Amino acid sequence: MILDDYRAPWANQELDDLRELARTFVAKEVVPHQERWASEHQVDRDFWRTAGSAGLLCISIPEEYGGGGASFAHEAVLAEEQSRVGDDAWANMVHSAIVAHYVAAFGTEEQKQRWLPGMASGDLVGAIAMTEPGTGSDLQSIRTRARRDGDHYVIDGAKTFISNGTHCDLLIIVARTGEEDGGKGLSLIVAETEGLEGFERGRVLDKMGQHGQDTRELFFSGMQVPVGNRLGEEGRGFGQLMNQLPQERLIIAVAAAAAAAAAVRETVAYVKERQAFGQNLMSFQNTRFVLAECVADVTAARSMVDAFVPRHVAGELDAASASMAKFFCTDVQNRVADRCLQLFGGYGYMNEYPIARMFTSARVQKIYGGSNEIMKELVARSL
Numbered sequence: 001m002i003l004d005d006y007r008a009p010w011a012n013q014e015l016d017d018l019r020e021l022a023r024t025f026v027a028k029e030v031v032p033h034q035e036r037w038a039s040e041h042q043v044d045r046d047f048w049r050t051a052g053s054a055g056l057l058c059i060s061i062p063e064e065y066g067g068g069g070a071s072f073a074h075e076a077v078l079a080e081e082q083s084r085v086g087d088d089a090w091a092n093m094v095h096s097a098i099v100a101h102y103v104a105a106f107g108t109e110e111q112k113q114r115w116l117p118g119m120a121s122g123d124l125v126g127a128i129a130m131t132e133p134g135t136g137s138d139l140q141s142i143r144t145r146a147r148r149d150g151d152h153y154v155i156d157g158a159k160t161f162i163s164n165g166t167h168c169d170l171l172i173i174v175a176r177t178g179e180e181d182g183g184k185g186l187s188l189i190v191a192e193t194e195g196l197e198g199f200e201r202g203r204v205l206d207k208m209g210q211h212g213q214d215t216r217e218l219f220f221s222g223m224q225v226p227v228g229n230r231l232g233e234e235g236r237g238f239g240q241l242m243n244q245l246p247q248e249r250l251i252i253a254v255a256a257a258a259a260a261a262a263a264v265r266e267t268v269a270y271v272k273e274r275q276a277f278g279q280n281l282m283s284f285q286n287t288r289f290v291l292a293e294c295v296a297d298v299t300a301a302r303s304m305v306d307a308f309v310p311r312h313v314a315g316e317l318d319a320a321s322a323s324m325a326k327f328f329c330t331d332v333q334n335r336v337a338d339r340c341l342q343l344f345g346g347y348g349y350m351n352e353y354p355i356a357r358m359f360t361s362a363r364v365q366k367i368y369g370g371s372n373e374i375m376k377e378l379v380a381r382s383l
């Protein structure tokens with residue numbers, strides 16, 4: 001009941017059907033490729049089109065732009081199913097729940113018609129480039145510059161840690177268009193990367209986890225992007241980020257709670273099999289207490305997710321609550337993954353065991369999407 005048959009209070013028949021579809025899809029199209037993707041540091045480019053054909057990209061984008069016309073709850077179900085099988089390679093959250101929503105929220109009608117159908121089919125893969133070598137948490141210090149030259153911006157700068165860095169066809173760049181310091185001079189500009197002069201993909205970064213993800217450095221040197229590719233008004237970038245980041249934080253929280261549940265599920269199966277001192281590990285009181293505490297942690301994280309998902313769908317979730325969910329659920333995920341790994345003994349340290357991958361993948365969840373320290377600052381500011 002707690003682990004396997006759990007049904008969120010916000011579930012309905014449509015979401016149950018989607019869950020079944022997503023579960024079948026990841027079992028068939030993701031799980032068999034996990035090891036290969038991890039060694040190649042990317043998912044197959046065509047996999048994006050396969051996901052698009054299955055109707056799993058841009059589920060919460062309006063149908064008139066090729067999306068599924070559904071809600072954030074649908075994105076949440078898909079993210080949960082990815083976490084359930086420990087999928088840390090397919091950065092659909094970035095593509096569907098983040099990048100597509102910047103376009104949907106701030107794009108002109110022409111931009112939405114031009115980009116969103118391709119994102120929904122998987123012909124275009126989306127990425128967003130905020131972080132730079134010199135600044136991550138402090139977005140107001142972004143230095144990438146977009147200088148206006150006639151009807152183009154000439155963009156110079158460097159970004160790092162960019163998810164979907166290898167495959168991205170559409171890249172939202174946070175760049176400084178004005179002379180003002182701080183958040184005022186920032187704008188969001190969409191680069192269409194195919195054949196784009198001055199656009200260079202740097203090395204694929206060697207991470208401790210999430211090996212199947214194409215996280216890269218990106219460089220811009222005299223790169224020309226039409227002024228018409230800017231999202232919204234010039235100089236509004238920082239406000240646009242603040243507007244969209246809560247959804248990014250909530251989807252990370254959703255994935256984190258589901259990943260913690262998956263780690264416990266995996267561990268319960270293992271400790272019931274593994275023998276030591278003539279009995280299975282589950283019979284030791286320590287194992288039982290640890291797992292009971294982990295399930296309590298999972299339940300607490302899920303309860304927060306369950307409270308906030310419907311509020312977000314209704315457009316009523318405040319930014320501080322999204323930040324709270326992000327740090328709380330990712331802390332739970334990390335604590336649970338660590339404690340579960342311990343119950344596997346030496347096997348937990350072996351990459352061939354999913355718990356090892358769950359542990360290393362979990363770590364970055366406390367860092368990206370706004371570090372957990374920044375999340376606590378945002379919560380504290382609201383008090």
Ligand SMILES: Cc1cc2nc3c(=O)[nH]c(=O)nc-3n(C[C@H](O)[C@H](O)[C@H](O)COP(=O)(O)OP(=O)(O)OC[C@H]3O[C@@H](n4cnc5c(N)ncnc54)[C@H](O)[C@@H]3O)c2cc1C
Nearest residue numbers: 128129130131135136137161162163367368369370371373
């Ligand atoms: C695998 C991965 C994928 C990523 N994907 C993307 C992506 O697709 N797009 C993108 O733009 N970025 C991406 N990032 C970047 C990520 O968002 C940043 O790493 C994160 O925001 C932290 O920035 P930083 O690394 O520069 O750390 P810093 O900002 O240098 O922070 C270092 C430490 O100082 C702490 N700190 C900083 N300021 C404060 C403060 N005011 N109060 C208290 N503590 C503070 C931080 O919490 C952190 O613990 C990704 C990162 C990783 C690792």
